[in-house]
Amino acid sequence: MDFNLTEERRMLQDSLGRFLSDKYDHESRRKVIAAGKPYDAGLFAGLAELGVLGALFAEDQGGFGGLGFDLSVVFEELGRAGVIEPVLPAVLTGSLVAENADLVENIIAGEAVVTLAHSEAAARYDLNYVTTTSSNGVLNGAKVHVLNGAQASYLVVSAREGGDDWDKDGIALFLVRTDATGVTITDHVNNDGTSGATVVLDNVTPDARLTGGFAALELAVARGTLALSAEALGAMESAKALTLDYLKERKQFGIPIGKFQALQHRMADVLIEVEQARSAVINLAGHMEADRDTRERHVSATKNLMGRVGAQVVEEAVQMHGGIGMTDEYALSHFARRITMIDHWLGDVDHHLARFIDLSAGEA
Amino acid sequence: MDLNYTDEQQAFRAEVRDWLAETLPREMSEKVRLGKRLTKQDSESWHAMLNARGWLAPNWPKEYGGAEWDAVQRQIFEDECCRAHAPRIVPFGLSMLAPVLMAFGSEEQCQRFLPRILSGEDWWCQGYSEPGAGSDLAAVKTRAVRDGDNYVVNGQKTWTTLGQHADWIFCLVRTDPDVKKQEGISFLLIDMKTPGVTVRPIVLVDGGAEVNEVFFDDVRVPAENLVGEENKGWTYAKYLLTHERTNIAGVGFSNAALQTVKDVAAKVHAGGKPLAQNPHFAARVAQVEIDLMAMATTNLRVVSAAAKGQAPGAESSMLKVKGTVIRQELTSLLRRAVGPDALPFQADYLEGGDNAEMMGPEHAATSAPGYFNNRKLSIFGGSNEVQRTIITKAIMGL
Numbered sequence: 001m002d003f004n005l006t007e008e009r010r011m012l013q014d015s016l017g018r019f020l021s022d023k024y025d026h027e028s029r030r031k032v033i034a035a036g037k038p039y040d041a042g043l044f045a046g047l048a049e050l051g052v053l054g055a056l057f058a059e060d061q062g063g064f065g066g067l068g069f070d071l072s073v074v075f076e077e078l079g080r081a082g083v084i085e086p087v088l089p090a091v092l093t094g095s096l097v098a099e100n101a102d103l104v105e106n107i108i109a110g111e112a113v114v115t116l117a118h119s120e121a122a123a124r125y126d127l128n129y130v131t132t133t134s135s136n137g138v139l140n141g142a143k144v145h146v147l148n149g150a151q152a153s154y155l156v157v158s159a160r161e162g163g164d165d166w167d168k169d170g171i172a173l174f175l176v177r178t179d180a181t182g183v184t185i186t187d188h189v190n191n192d193g194t195s196g197a198t199v200v201l202d203n204v205t206p207d208a209r210l211t212g213g214f215a216a217l218e219l220a221v222a223r224g225t226l227a228l229s230a231e232a233l234g235a236m237e238s239a240k241a242l243t244l245d246y247l248k249e250r251k252q253f254g255i256p257i258g259k260f261q262a263l264q265h266r267m268a269d270v271l272i273e274v275e276q277a278r279s280a281v282i283n284l285a286g287h288m289e290a291d292r293d294t295r296e297r298h299v300s301a302t303k304n305l306m307g308r309v310g311a312q313v314v315e316e317a318v319q320m321h322g323g324i325g326m327t328d329e330y331a332l333s334h335f336a337r338r339i340t341m342i343d344h345w346l347g348d349v350d351h352h353l354a355r356f357i358d359l360s361a362g363e364a
Numbered sequence: 365m366d367l368n369y370t371d372e373q374q375a376f377r378a379e380v381r382d383w384l385a386e387t388l389p390r391e392m393s394e395k396v397r398l399g400k401r402l403t404k405q406d407s408e409s410w411h412a413m414l415n416a417r418g419w420l421a422p423n424w425p426k427e428y429g430g431a432e433w434d435a436v437q438r439q440i441f442e443d444e445c446c447r448a449h450a451p452r453i454v455p456f457g458l459s460m461l462a463p464v465l466m467a468f469g470s471e472e473q474c475q476r477f478l479p480r481i482l483s484g485e486d487w488w489c490q491g492y493s494e495p496g497a498g499s500d501l502a503a504v505k506t507r508a509v510r511d512g513d514n515y516v517v518n519g520q521k522t523w524t525t526l527g528q529h530a531d532w533i534f535c536l537v538r539t540d541p542d543v544k545k546q547e548g549i550s551f552l553l554i555d556m557k558t559p560g561v562t563v564r565p566i567v568l569v570d571g572g573a574e575v576n577e578v579f580f581d582d583v584r585v586p587a588e589n590l591v592g593e594e595n596k597g598w599t600y601a602k603y604l605l606t607h608e609r610t611n612i613a614g615v616g617f618s619n620a621a622l623q624t625v626k627d628v629a630a631k632v633h634a635g636g637k638p639l640a641q642n643p644h645f646a647a648r649v650a651q652v653e654i655d656l657m658a659m660a661t662t663n664l665r666v667v668s669a670a671a672k673g674q675a676p677g678a679e680s681s682m683l684k685v686k687g688t689v690i691r692q693e694l695t696s697l698l699r700r701a702v703g704p705d706a707l708p709f710q711a712d713y714l715e716g717g718d719n720a721e722m723m724g725p726e727h728a729a730t731s732a733p734g735y736f737n738n739r740k741l742s743i744f745g746g747s748n749e750v751q752r753t754i755i756t757k758a759i760m761g762l
Binding site for chain 1: 365366367368369370373436643646647650651653654655657658659660661662664665668669678679681682685686749751752753755756757759760761762
């Protein structure tokens, strides 16, 4: 048992942390969003140069990481800084396109964004609901909440080759160029400033049919859930640090508000729960390479806990700040939005609690 | 990062598990599993079995007959004992007084008392709390006045756990009333058979009497029973409390309690189906299980750091709060799982009677008293409110 990072991961954590604290802050992110841009292309290129995307892939795929703890180290730092650049798509699709060496090379270099076009309007958070069809060599259907869909050069699209709408069997995965004939992408801004899109597929000829079906998709989403959970942890650490500073600096009735026991005790609970969140991320990262049932049980346990703790951290941090905590100008607002919206990606608190129960009973 | 135990640690776990399977008497583990009260003799005989194996004092150095395990081994041992429903080892002599004697006591005191703690000859209890000194422990008033070769002790201790069985009590006493309250306290060892010592049981909300009031009326205590220096007792008391807080997370207890809740929920029925399938109940169980999975890792993070020689700070307080919140939630779930059969108060069964004498399913008689009894978890060892204050102050420096 060892809860210390390896030397390589510690170096990655340090260099990424330094890079982000030099180049990234709330003001610069606000300017990008205000200018109507989905993210800062220069910063994204800098992250790629630093090896952030390479850390998400195994050595035999051209990267230098790819394991659970590689993902958690990278995403905790991204979350701490509040990065909105499109690193997560590489986690969601990386394991699905791993056979395509040229494409992976482009992803690692930051030259291609490949994102997952899977969710459909009626699916809510269920992974097995797919009505998009694949027949006679073309895809037809509509996908929602496609992260960075409008900035991507490729989509990994799930489509049904057989079975009914909710069957796990019969789901296949396809690589689709975003500029292919019949692809219509409509983008929007999410509450946290990230970029989402709706994708309509009208008789689209895919570039390739990928190996793997539902099981591969589930693993990709497990990796994505780990990345999101680690990102939420980093964002919680930032929200916590801002709140601790504020409790020391802000004076009311002539003393720092951190002297008030009503706030101390609530802050103590926040501190405890952030440690719980860190443990939950460690648990998921440490079981990412375990057998499917063990891994998925941790996926749901961790995502449930992150959602609960995330809401507590956000609500308490805003409350202890008072009005200033609600302003767009102050960095807390970004972390509050991001932590909260992470609950809405890849399954929320309630979805994963129900799923944890089913998995524990051997029924999912 | 590596969440796996080493080969040596896994072998150690297997050794402990095998030994428990061979040694722990079934009637004893059943009592613990069912939440019945243990007799003095139960505790003494388990104490003797562990001592015979050399596993009674995990944290003691070998020169005093301890096992000298590191923090990870101690955690493994705790986990396995809880899993096997072994009785809790009475901690007052072994893990509270002994570390203080080793650190601050005289060689003569160590030679005199430590072997008797191991052998079980002396049953110790803790004389800390007083009616006016709970969370504010430094407010102790029990007075000890030097008179020749003796101290004369007058006052009262309370909440003295299992004091009714004790041969000795270690006490915080006031030896100087005229200085800052922390600076006038001494650490004194008192023979419970001394004239002037009176023990009176306190019946609690669960119907049992595991705690007592202890009165001192002109009790003459030989001055050689002073530990360390006069008026330095507060230092020793704080040292003791850091030892009391090891295994404060109670992960093993919670794992066993979770299993019990699941077992009961699988057996009892609600709406014609096992309660375990009721979505509201299942959600509460799942949520506490998820919290426990994370807390077990939080605990291992602290244990692993401790095994490498880092002293836990605010982390102990965090584990105390979260660990007790989880344990209390599990006692609440068990009471609800049992349902209407938790109503009857069945004292005979609680005190060790067999299943045939009990109304209702397993745990019917013990779930409500267990729930009531475990309200203590967030009160003792520094209440959870005291712990929250410690956490925030330590981290904010305010």
